[in-house]
Amino acid sequence: MGYHNTPAIALRKIDYGDSSQIITFFTRDYGKIQTLAKGLKLPVKGISGGIDLLSHNQIVFIQRGRSHLHILAEWMLQESFCSLRDNLRKFYSALHVMELVGEFCEVNDKNEPLFHLFVNTLYEVANGDDPSVSTLAFEVRMLALVGYMPEMEHCVSCKTEIDLAKFALFNASEGGLLCQYCGSCLKERMKISGGAIATFNCLAGKKVQRLERLKIDTSIRNEIRLLLRYYFSFLLNKELKMWKYL
Ligand SMILES: [Zn+2]
Structure with a gap:
């Protein structure tokens, strides 16, 4: 498992199960990637819930083996436009x-x-x-x-x-x-x-x-x-x- 940190723009998101989303990002360092954002749809105290399309974020994702679906571990909004x-x-x-x-x-x-x-x-x-x-x-x-x-x-x-x-x-x-x-x-x-x-x-x-x-x-x-x-x-x-x- 490797952690990767990169600037990223959200291109697409679809719901996954009751509480998660699959978010496609275009990243500076890894090109286009797909991430699973677990529990993103649940309200979290002190954190503004979702990631908007087109928003510019700094993200950390975890790569799992050869899977193209990574785990979104952290994100920090840079610009919501x-x-x-x-x-x-x-x-x-x-x-x-x-x-x-x-x-x-x-x-x-x-x-x-x-x-x-x-x-x-x-x-x-x-x-x-x-x-x-x-x-x-x-x-x-x-x-x-x-x-x-x-x-x-x-x-x-x-x-x-x-x-x-x-x-x-x-x-x-x-x-x-x-x-x-x-x-x-x-x-x-x-x-x-x-x-x-x-x-x-x-x-x-x-x-x-x-x-x-x-x-x-x-x-x-x-x-x-x-x-x-x-x-x-x-x-x-x-x-x-x-x-x-x-
Ligand atoms: Zn000619």
Whole structure:
């Protein structure tokens, strides 16, 4: 039996028996893990009962042999992000980000940069005015951190640089953009403007330091959102639950 101590965000919880819960965390040091929280639903004097979804905690868990279900031994709340719950748009954006982390991370697959991106995004969404830029930036940067960043600068077929003065064509199974010439024969393709491509690459973090200074036109934002929806659905082979709320 080993004790492990790590920062963690609660992603999912389900009741287990009368008094316990199974809580899935995304942790900094161990990736996604499942823990059994015994007696968590019972009222304990002096302790605020449960662990809320999206809360940022310091947890101690006990690993039992080869089992993937660990025992949650202790936790200390670091940040509950309570302001997310006062604003539906922010709350849904945070749930969307949480869903993406849950879908793209495998159990026990550590990804510390993604953990920091996740935590920072939750702080930005909770404390900022408009969650849309932080959410889009999370989606684009997450793709790089989980190894699915599409090619957004050159045509995936002929390798020429994409001309941002024109539109280009995006195809998920090809893994990125195609110039108008190479993309013309594809049946499945999404037209995307040069402005949306430039903004996508900006969100990927190469040029922008401070996201709050980045303003994105509604039409460009919608284009990127549609592209991400199409690409994520292709990668996961299903629709994400939170899309309809964004
Ligand atoms: Zn081409």
